[in-house]
Amino acid sequence: MDSTEQKIIQRVEEHRDEIVAFARDIFHHAELGFKEYRTAGKFRELLEGRVDRVEDGLALTGVKGYLNENKKDHFSLALLGEMDALKIPSYRDANPETGGAHCCGHHAQLAGVAGALLALSDPEIAQKLDGQVVFFAVPAEEYGEAEFKNELIRQGKITYGGGKCELIRIGAFDGVDAAIAHHIGVEGLSVGSGSNNGFVAKVITLKGKSAHAAAAPEKGVNALSAASLGLQALGLNRETFRDEDSVRVHPIITKGGDLVNVVPEEVVLETLVRGRTKEAFSDAAAKTDRSFKAGAYALGAGYEIVTAPGYLPTLPQDFPPELVEAVTEAAGRPPHIISPAMHSAGSTDVGDVQHLLPVLTFRTGGASGGLHQTSFRIDDEDEAYVLTAKIFAVLAYRLLKDGAALGRQLKDSYRPVFRSKEEYIEFLDGFRSVERG
Ligand SMILES: [Zn+2]
Ligand SMILES: [Zn+2]
Known part of the structure; x- marks a missing residue:
């Protein structure tokens, strides 16, 4: 020194x-x-x-x-x-x-x-x-x-x-x-x-239709059900993530509905989709999108998926x-x-x-x-x-x-x-x- x-x-x-x-x-x-x-x-x-x-x-x-x-x-x-x-x-x-x-x-x-x-x-x-x-x-x-x-x-x-x-x-x-x-x-x-992993960031909105949650649920489209199905589909996709790609997809629900009496009209999730390479996180991102689209389709809901660039791998x-x-x-x-x-x-x-x-x-x-x-x-x-x-x-x-x-x-x-x-x-x-x- x-x-x-x-x-x-x-x-x-x-x-x-x-x-x-x-x-x-x-x-x-x-x-x-x-x-x-x-x-x-x-x-x-x-x-x-x-x-x-x-x-x-x-x-x-x-x-x-x-x-x-x-x-x-x-x-x-x-x-x-x-x-x-x-x-x-x-x-x-x-x-x-x-x-x-x-x-x-x-x-x-x-x-x-x-x-x-x-x-x-x-x-x-x-x-x-x-x-x-x-x-x-x-x-x-x-x-x-x-x-x-x-x-x-x-x-x-x-x-x-x-x-x-x-x-x-x-x-x-x-x-x-x-x-x-x-x-x-x-x-x-x-x-x-x-x-380190790189990632993209997603905000996923499922769009349903409000109705009386008890008296007339058949008149609504439950966005929370669409989101739940999306989460399950994403879970079932996980077996296709390769260990060496180090994929991580970890959504949270930031809006699950407005009032318990009303069929959830809008549900919002945020997730990062991470992977070791651009190819790895892009593949997982496509599977994430498909999963939530499937949830929306099954329930007759709409969707909006906004994807923003996150970080590049270090x-x-x-x-x-x-x-x-x-x-x-x-x-x-x-x-x-x-x-x-x-x-x-x-x-x-x-x-x-x-x-x-x-x-x-x-x-x-x-x-x-x-x-x-x-x-x-x-x-x-x-x-x-x-x-x-x-x-x-x-x-x-x-x-x-x-x-x-x-x-x-x-x-x-x-x-x-x-x-x-x-x-x-x-x-x-x-x-x-x-x-x-
Ligand atoms: Zn930190
Ligand atoms: Zn830190």
């Missing part, structure tokens, strides 16, 4: 209480995707006066702080911190106003980026960075509330339901050469990433040995190295960014229970927040020191799937459709 790295670690430690307080504040005021206004405001407050320029309102709530903007043409590195929470109102620390719960620990990412900001913006340290650092608070990673997102799309406020997808579209990743992402985990410190990304060494030194112990062959059935819009530029991912521990579960807890704030800040900051320094030699090497050896943002947008738009019958 050189003297600048020692200084970085020291600065993060000096700001320990501030970093922990920031993390706790975000944790206790959890907000859902594209609604993270308070969270974004808190991040912005921290940026003010510490960076050259701040931009906000990106994809509704995204915030960027630019440090060393005069070196942006040399290299530009983004440190990504997701802002959004899940909706789990029964969680003991859920936000009573929003039902939001940070059971995916995104507040730890944001605290890590905030802590890295407090260290790297020290003028002596900033001067040693041969490139720009973008402290980037990003919205809406959890793809929930598909109907809300479709409404934002209808209003022209967004085009894509994923925060990073939308940020790519509006050009917020233009000029960024590489990015670093973090996630908290219950399995401790690790670096590198395997693959791409395996190795962690350069020099950076593994940096993490080891910052943590005082070596990280577990994730095999590129590892696959998760979950999804993240980090994969979308990876289709255009390299994204290095690391994980810290300090949490227990399970992600997306009410058992989720932060047990060790120094590991979850402070170590995350140290690693973000030290990785940024290693990538940018000596004329950003390592950053350039990472960028030059990377082969993006898409050559331009426009290609990405065209590909994503291919997943959009509305079907009615």
Whole structure:
């Protein structure tokens, strides 16, 4: 560890209480995707006066702080911190106003980026960075509330339901050469990433006809029965999903009827349809559509299926040995190295960014229970927040020191799937459709 790295670690430690307080504040005021206004405001407050320029309102709530903007043409590195929470109102620390719960620990990412900001913006340290650092608070990673997102799309406020997808579209990743992402985990410190499922998002509406539920049900068309049959047909299709495709289809009913006395006239479901490849999730998406059309047909109901692009599958990304060494030194112990062959059935819009530029991912521990579960807890704030800040900051320094030699090497050896943002947008738009019958 050189003297600048020692200084970085020291600065993060000096700001320990501030970093922990920031993390706790975000944790206790959890907000859902594209609604993270308070969270974004808190991040912005921290940026003010510490960076050259701040931009906000990106994809509704995204915030960027630019440090060393005069070196942006040399290299530009983004440190990504997701802002959004899940909706789990029964969680003991859920936000009573929003039902939001940070059971995916995104507040730890944001605290890590905030802590890295407090260290790297020290003028002596900033001067040693041969490139720009973008402290980037990003919205809406959890793809929930598909109907809300479709409404934002209808209003022209967004085009894509994923925060990073939308940020790519509006050009917020233009000029960024590489990015670093973090996630908290219950399995401790690790670096590198395997693959994740991609998906499309569907809002499925079954349209029936109201009638007196007891006196004259024969005059109605029961949309809930159509939906139930659709769910069963989808269930029967599951034996055709190949294990290696890692397909996941997990609908919820967001509207099951209006009044118990009335035959349900309209039933609405949301689902994500996930798979390891575009072919896998497209196949499962076609089977999902067929299932609900069959339910509608059997009951004499109508349907509307609105499909929106979700996330692309993530791409395996190795962690350069020099950076593994940096993490080891910052943590005082070596990280577990994730095999590129590892696959998760979950999804993240980090994969979308990876289709255009390299994204290095690391994980810290300090949490227990399970992600997306009410058992989720932060047990060790120094590991979850402070170590995350140290690693973000030290990785940024290693990538940018000596004329950003390592950053350039990472960028030059990377082969993006898409050559331009426009290609990405065209590909994503291919997943959009509305079907009615
Ligand atoms: Zn999550
Ligand atoms: Zn997450």
